[in-house]
Amino acid sequence: MSDSLLEVQNLNVSFPGRGGITHAVRNASFELGRERLGIVGESGSGKSTMGRALLGLLPQTAIINAQKMNFSGVDLLNCTEAGWQSLRGRRMSMVMQDPKYSLNPVMTVGHQIGETCKLQLGSNAADAKRRSLAMLEAVKIRNPDRVFDLYPHQLSGGMGQRVMIAMMLVAEPDLLIADEPTSALDVTVQNEVLRILDDLVRDRGMGLIFISHNLTVVSSFCDRILVMYGGKIMEECKASELHNAKHPYTRALIAAAPSLDQLRAELATVKRDPEWLK
Amino acid sequence: MSDVSISLKQWLLSDAPASPRQAFLGNVFRATRTVVKNPSALAGLVIVLLLIVIAIVAPFLDRGISPIAQDLSNRLHVPDAAHWFGTDELGRDIYSRTLYGARVTLTIVALVSVVVAPIGLAVGTMAGYLGGWVDALLMRITDIFLAFPRLVLALAFAAALGPGIENAVIAISLTAWPAYARIARAETVTIARSDFISAVIMQGASTTRILIKHVVPLCLSSVIVRLTLDMAGIILTAAGLGFLGLGAQPPTPEWGAMVSAGREVILDQWWVATIPGIAIFIVSLGFNLLGDGLRDVFDPKSV
Amino acid sequence: MIEVTNLNVIFRNGGSAMHAVRGVSLDVAKGETFGIVGESGSGKSTILRAIAGLVASTSDAMVINGHEAGPKRNRDERRFMQCVFQDPYGSLHPRQTVDATLREPLIIHKIADKDAKIEKALSDVGLSPQHRFRYPHQLSGGQRQRVAIARALILSPPILLLDEPTSALDVSIQAEILNLLARLRKSYSLTSILVSHDLAVVAHLCSRIAVMQFGRLVELINAQDLRTGHVRETYTQELISASKGFTRNKKI
Numbered sequence A: 001m002s003d004s005l006l007e008v009q010n011l012n013v014s015f016p017g018r019g020g021i022t023h024a025v026r027n028a029s030f031e032l033g034r035e036r037l038g039i040v041g042e043s044g045s046g047k048s049t050m051g052r053a054l055l056g057l058l059p060q061t062a063i064i065n066a067q068k069m070n071f072s073g074v075d076l077l078n079c080t081e082a083g084w085q086s087l088r089g090r091r092m093s094m095v096m097q098d099p100k101y102s103l104n105p106v107m108t109v110g111h112q113i114g115e116t117c118k119l120q121l122g123s124n125a126a127d128a129k130r131r132s133l134a135m136l137e138a139v140k141i142r143n144p145d146r147v148f149d150l151y152p153h154q155l156s157g158g159m160g161q162r163v164m165i166a167m168m169l170v171a172e173p174d175l176l177i178a179d180e181p182t183s184a185l186d187v188t189v190q191n192e193v194l195r196i197l198d199d200l201v202r203d204r205g206m207g208l209i210f211i212s213h214n215l216t217v218v219s220s221f222c223d224r225i226l227v228m229y230g231g232k233i234m235e236e237c238k239a240s241e242l243h244n245a246k247h248p249y250t251r252a253l254i255a256a257a258p259s260l261d262q263l264r265a266e267l268a269t270v271k272r273d274p275e276w277l278k
Numbered sequence B: 001m002s003d004v005s006i007s008l009k010q011w012l013l014s015d016a017p018a019s020p021r022q023a024f025l026g027n028v029f030r031a032t033r034t035v036v037k038n039p040s041a042l043a044g045l046v047i048v049l050l051l052i053v054i055a056i057v058a059p060f061l062d063r064g065i066s067p068i069a070q071d072l073s074n075r076l077h078v079p080d081a082a083h084w085f086g087t088d089e090l091g092r093d094i095y096s097r098t099l100y101g102a103r104v105t106l107t108i109v110a111l112v113s114v115v116v117a118p119i120g121l122a123v124g125t126m127a128g129y130l131g132g133w134v135d136a137l138l139m140r141i142t143d144i145f146l147a148f149p150r151l152v153l154a155l156a157f158a159a160a161l162g163p164g165i166e167n168a169v170i171a172i173s174l175t176a177w178p179a180y181a182r183i184a185r186a187e188t189v190t191i192a193r194s195d196f197i198s199a200v201i202m203q204g205a206s207t208t209r210i211l212i213k214h215v216v217p218l219c220l221s222s223v224i225v226r227l228t229l230d231m232a233g234i235i236l237t238a239a240g241l242g243f244l245g246l247g248a249q250p251p252t253p254e255w256g257a258m259v260s261a262g263r264e265v266i267l268d269q270w271w272v273a274t275i276p277g278i279a280i281f282i283v284s285l286g287f288n289l290l291g292d293g294l295r296d297v298f299d300p301k302s303v
Numbered sequence C: 001m002i003e004v005t006n007l008n009v010i011f012r013n014g015g016s017a018m019h020a021v022r023g024v025s026l027d028v029a030k031g032e033t034f035g036i037v038g039e040s041g042s043g044k045s046t047i048l049r050a051i052a053g054l055v056a057s058t059s060d061a062m063v064i065n066g067h068e069a070g071p072k073r074n075r076d077e078r079r080f081m082q083c084v085f086q087d088p089y090g091s092l093h094p095r096q097t098v099d100a101t102l103r104e105p106l107i108i109h110k111i112a113d114k115d116a117k118i119e120k121a122l123s124d125v126g127l128s129p130q131h132r133f134r135y136p137h138q139l140s141g142g143q144r145q146r147v148a149i150a151r152a153l154i155l156s157p158p159i160l161l162l163d164e165p166t167s168a169l170d171v172s173i174q175a176e177i178l179n180l181l182a183r184l185r186k187s188y189s190l191t192s193i194l195v196s197h198d199l200a201v202v203a204h205l206c207s208r209i210a211v212m213q214f215g216r217l218v219e220l221i222n223a224q225d226l227r228t229g230h231v232r233e234t235y236t237q238e239l240i241s242a243s244k245g246f247t248r249n250k251k252i
Helices: A048-054 A081-087 A109-121 A125-138 A144-148 A157-169 A187-204 A217-220 A239-244 A248-256 B002-013 B019-035 B038-063 B094-130 B131-148 B150-161 B165-192 B195-202 B209-242 B255-265 B272-299 C045-052 C075-079 C098-110 C112-123 C140-155 C171-187 C198-206 C223-228 C232-244
Strands: A006-017 A020-032 A036-040 A064-066 A068-069 A092-095 A175-179 A207-212 A224-229 A232-238 C002-013 C018-029 C033-037 C061-064 C083-084 C159-163 C191-196 C208-213 C216-222
Touching: A006 A048, A020 A157, A020 A232, A036 A048, A036 A217, A048 A175, A064 C223, A081 C033, A092 A157, A092 C061, A109 A157, A125 A144, A125 A157, A125 B038, A144 B255, A157 A187, A157 C075, A175 A187, A187 A207, A187 A217, A187 C232, A207 A217, A207 B019, A207 C191, A217 A239, A224 A248, A224 B094, A232 A239, A232 A248, A239 A248, A248 B165, A248 C171, B002 B019, B019 B038, B019 B272, B019 C098, B038 B272, B094 B131, B094 B165, B094 B209, B094 B255, B094 B272, B131 B165, B150 B165, B150 B209, B165 B209, B195 B209, B195 C045, B195 C098, B195 C140, B209 B255, B209 B272, C018 C045, C018 C208, C018 C216, C033 C045, C033 C198, C045 C159, C045 C191, C083 C140, C098 C112, C098 C140, C112 C140, C140 C171, C140 C198, C191 C198, C198 C223, C208 C223, C208 C232, C216 C223, C216 C232
Parallel strands: A036 A207, A036 A224, A092 A175, A175 A207, C033 C191, C033 C208, C083 C159, C159 C191
Antiparallel strands: A006 A020, A006 A064, A006 A068, A224 A232, C002 C018, C002 C061, C208 C216
């Protein structure tokens, strides 16, 4: 990729704990351009840890090392807290699984998005409001003026996630990391939210890292896919080529999911090979 | 020896226990380990255990001096080799009285726990589980009791029934149980909605069985924590009643009454009020520390 | 085996009322696995809970195993029907060992030979004897769900209700549980109702499927229709196409 946005080489994340060190991410290397990169894996595969490591959001106790971790010219490995603060929100953002816990329950939607504008872009009150309303419209909220004055508990799951996306994108970051952004939503709503993300990524030329456990969603939504298991990247492939995946783990995951297209008498179970983690 | 202790530890921590007893003991072991690893909780545990031990073996520690034996020729004696903590205004040995005072305090603590916890649990779990008018009725009754100031009710009680430890305990319990009913109710409301309760309903368990076998054990931990944390307050209230002359009656060696007796001479004979005061302080602190430690043990996240 | 006519469930909360299930009728034949799909708030789980007798409902008729079943049920009526719930963390009592959880139904129904029954139930769901005295927090999500299934089957009920039994599990664990359910339904000759938001899961296990929306039964289809997309209602079509993944709209 010529205009590489993010470059990660041999990223390792481990957590020291009572029973010894837990290796959450092992030797992960990948590059991201202005594209949609999907990261799939089961729970404990290290996919969320990796997303958080890229944003500098891991707890102090985490041990992070890598040969290289560059975000459009900035060295993330030696980033100070002040450096992170100038990056987060302004240049890279994150959307999390459940909007219920990510929005401040005692602030109106408009106030929260406006606050981000003031903080990140130095907008004045009028400009912040204008931008917030425009952003709410961009995430296809039918009645932005009304939603602007609502509190998070008055929003449905799908609306909440749209507001969350609006808040994360109002500062027009170059990179968005979405950690299971649609897993808490109904399928029909899920696709609407995906469509919004899709349009924004294309129109604004953002890079998107889409973390999910759902192979169907990732393979239909993303351009490229990383399959993770036990903290390691098992396989990297084009999303459209997922059905031709080579790695036994990826193949097993595909075979284990019940499918709407074909009748499977019995689902294949995943046999894990310790060799994969060596 | 060390081999035995290592294999015992392995047996306790086994992730494949072979009997319900082993599983239970393993849980107890893990809980104890959490308490022991926490220095302040351990200090609390030691203090409370010490209180119990002292209360039991007081007759062996009293150096042959009765806590109620008066010796008017030896009034307000300075602490020395004969009277370690000095003597009070009637020449009674304060060391011996403080030892026996542990018994009185422990009696009050035990009686209050025995009365308060079951009433609170019963009212709270029933209100929370049955809901509807039962809930409304029980909770309004709880509110009424909650509205009484503890010390004033205790005073009224002592005035009506006569002063004494039993009446002090009744008065304290009457005003203490509503807090437990509320805790138990709040917990029960959450528990009642969980799937494992639905599962036992579907198995055909009776409401009584569900409450006793499934709901109460889960509420118990927060009630025990609250009770332990409240113990300091209960001991202080009992001491306060004793101080006002409405709790334990003379010549019973009760710490609050002892402080009260030493009040008049506090400037010249400081030990008379100070020694029982320190005892109250240490025991209250011990219960508080233990309560905090228990909260960590019972926290489901720590398991 | 299960026949419900004009089922209604209304939740009252103070002054407001929520009509969660509106006039749903369905019948499930002996040995069949009947599916109910729908999105959140469609009333699919509420139907299951009404049939289970866990929520109050009104209906013209609710006949279970040849008997009229009201909302109040006695111990013997309860025994006919057991349920497996969604959340593997919430469905086991946190302070009871697996053994105590499985023993409880046997005590309630005064069934003899408890130890042998518990051992058999554990081996039926693929757990080994070493899991028997563990507490839920010592088990993985998949193992907990196996315990929940063992608890439901230990009374050998003819009817098993499944409320999103695999939604909280990883794909690979889901596959194991679905295979287990498929095997058990044969060996225990179970009649079951499976509620799920996942069309693929329902299509995998069920022959006939009810599609729910806003408390109403939108359409009754069979698994073949679901696969081929031969469905009448637009909502069902929407649901199917959404489940097949994201489709990028071609912008000009």
